[in-house]
Amino acid sequence: MAKILVDINVLLDDFLNRDVVCKELIDKLVESQSELFITASMAATLDYFLNKYEADKSEFKRKFFGRFKIITTSGFDALKALDFEDGEDALISLSFQRAVGEGIIITNDKGFPSNSVKVLTPKEALKQQDIFNNENNKTIPILDLKKQYYYLIEDIDNAVLKNIADAKYILGSQVKELEDKIAGYIGVKHCIGMSSGTEALVLSLRALAIKLKGQEYFDKTDGIITTPFTFTATGDAVLRAGATPVFVDIDPITYNIDPAEIRECLKSEIQNPKSKIRGIIPVHLYGKPCNMDEIMDIAKEYNLFVLEDVAQAFGGTWRDKKLGSIGTAGTFSFFPSKNLGGFGDGGMVSTNDDELAELMRMLLKHGGKDKYNVDHIGYNARLDTLQAAILLAKFKFIDEFNAKRRSIAEVYNKELSGIGGLVLPGNNSTPQLSNSLTQYFTNVHVYHQYTIRVLNGKRDSLQKHLKEKGIDTMVYYPVPLHKMEVFDGRCRVNGGLKESEKAVKEVLSLPMEPLVGQETIMKVVETIKSHQ
Numbered sequence: 001m002a003k004i005l006v007d008i009n010v011l012l013d014d015f016l017n018r019d020v021v022c023k024e025l026i027d028k029l030v031e032s033q034s035e036l037f038i039t040a041s042m043a044a045t046l047d048y049f050l051n052k053y054e055a056d057k058s059e060f061k062r063k064f065f066g067r068f069k070i071i072t073t074s075g076f077d078a079l080k081a082l083d084f085e086d087g088e089d090a091l092i093s094l095s096f097q098r099a100v101g102e103g104i105i106i107t108n109d110k111g112f113p114s115n116s117v118k119v120l121t122p123k124e125a126l127k128q129q130d131i132f133n134n135e136n137n138k139t140i141p142i143l144d145l146k147k148q149y150y151y152l153i154e155d156i157d158n159a160v161l162k163n164i165a166d167a168k169y170i171l172g173s174q175v176k177e178l179e180d181k182i183a184g185y186i187g188v189k190h191c192i193g194m195s196s197g198t199e200a201l202v203l204s205l206r207a208l209a210i211k212l213k214g215q216e217y218f219d220k221t222d223g224i225i226t227t228p229f230t231f232t233a234t235g236d237a238v239l240r241a242g243a244t245p246v247f248v249d250i251d252p253i254t255y256n257i258d259p260a261e262i263r264e265c266l267k268s269e270i271q272n273p274k275s276k277i278r279g280i281i282p283v284h285l286y287g288k289p290c291n292m293d294e295i296m297d298i299a300k301e302y303n304l305f306v307l308e309d310v311a312q313a314f315g316g317t318w319r320d321k322k323l324g325s326i327g328t329a330g331t332f333s334f335f336p337s338k339n340l341g342g343f344g345d346g347g348m349v350s351t352n353d354d355e356l357a358e359l360m361r362m363l364l365k366h367g368g369k370d371k372y373n374v375d376h377i378g379y380n381a382r383l384d385t386l387q388a389a390i391l392l393a394k395f396k397f398i399d400e401f402n403a404k405r406r407s408i409a410e411v412y413n414k415e416l417s418g419i420g421g422l423v424l425p426g427n428n429s430t431p432q433l434s435n436s437l438t439q440y441f442t443n444v445h446v447y448h449q450y451t452i453r454v455l456n457g458k459r460d461s462l463q464k465h466l467k468e469k470g471i472d473t474m475v476y477y478p479v480p481l482h483k484m485e486v487f488d489g490r491c492r493v494n495g496g497l498k499e500s501e502k503a504v505k506e507v508l509s510l511p512m513e514p515l516v517g518q519e520t521i522m523k524v525v526e527t528i529k530s531h532q
């Protein structure tokens, strides 16, 4: 996708109807998939000319600012620009290069400084068809974080620069603001920012050990039921909290932990005099909610805690309740690739339990209310203020992005259905009849991943075929947790875990970037269809 900066003279020639070439160019650019930019330094100059020619400023804003993104001009760029003959053009070029790396500047000015960017006149640009329609020529990543940054660039740059200037780097006001906003969104009393989704799991479990057992850690006789078909952190956190992971198999349709298998496991575990099951960690894998009705019923029956691992499912719902609000607590990851991702590591815990919330707030700051006189074995696991500021900016768009993910999934569902040897994920959102038989409820899958199953041993060759055509895919996950060395001798396994062992050989996650167009998804679809 071309990244294009259009200079002031070209924008004005179009807006003031001074040149037909510029008019045609801008019309085509605005219609294209290209990413269009101006720099902050250009905005004031544009304003000056719009005033001078008594142009309709609100019309200009409507036409351009929805489509063109504004790149921040830094003081550093400004200082460097002073060394050039034409400082104004140099400032535009330097800011653009810093933000996009490689790109195209379209200008009528001669001698525009270039370096890594290409400089074209409007006439030359019109001749380059790939500027307007090049989505099909490039590789397709599984996710495009740069694209997401450009989409939110003004909000993000503002949040970052303001935070740096505020200089409240540790537990600044943005951390509390984010915690409160997410608590309101999810519908829980407390949200507690953490340094990662992994720490969110560990600290939740540590707080549960302190609350339930009056001990700093669980011990090996404490079993915690979870799925082996997840990211390592889910099981690893159980070990770090001192307990034993007890792996039970998944449902082959949803890839989530199978409640029937949890029941089987509990029946056999009850005979074990050396162990006591304390809780369940269901993972809402790929953004799809687990069957929380059955899990909560089992938990009630056996007096277990439920810690929802919502790392992949921010914004998803079960029976119209946001994930993370149903169990004893929920843990979130803000790893950059997550549905709500920061620009580094980050995480959060949600809970309605006052005692757990207070314990976690102590644990994340070395273990005490008073940092210099602590009660528990603690961590330094705070969410950075800078990450919170970025996440606040991104949080405004989470529902829009999740909706875009669901519509991409709909295209995949429609276009890939009926292809032999492929199994598609379940429906986008599944209306189901509630217990009372009078009400429908909705489970919303937020498609952190769109994961297909490739049968007949053809997964790896399909992945290779897609790679050769420039399409990235991923296998989440190639090894089930119970087969990893770290869990060897440290976990228990219920039954054969056959479905998990089958899934690791068959699953393939396809590109799922909320901001790509239908054309890109169709290229993925056609490439899959062309695989023999």
Ligand SMILES: Cc1ncc(COP(=O)(O)O)c(C=O)c1O
Pocket (backbone or CB within 6 Å): 196, 197, 198, 199, 230, 231, 233, 234, 283, 309, 311, 312, 332, 333, 334, 335, 345, 346, 347
């Ligand atoms: C299911 C699951 N649990 C836990 C984590 C850990 O989150 P983080 O990477 O933020 O530590 C992740 C993310 O990578 C995950 O996908």
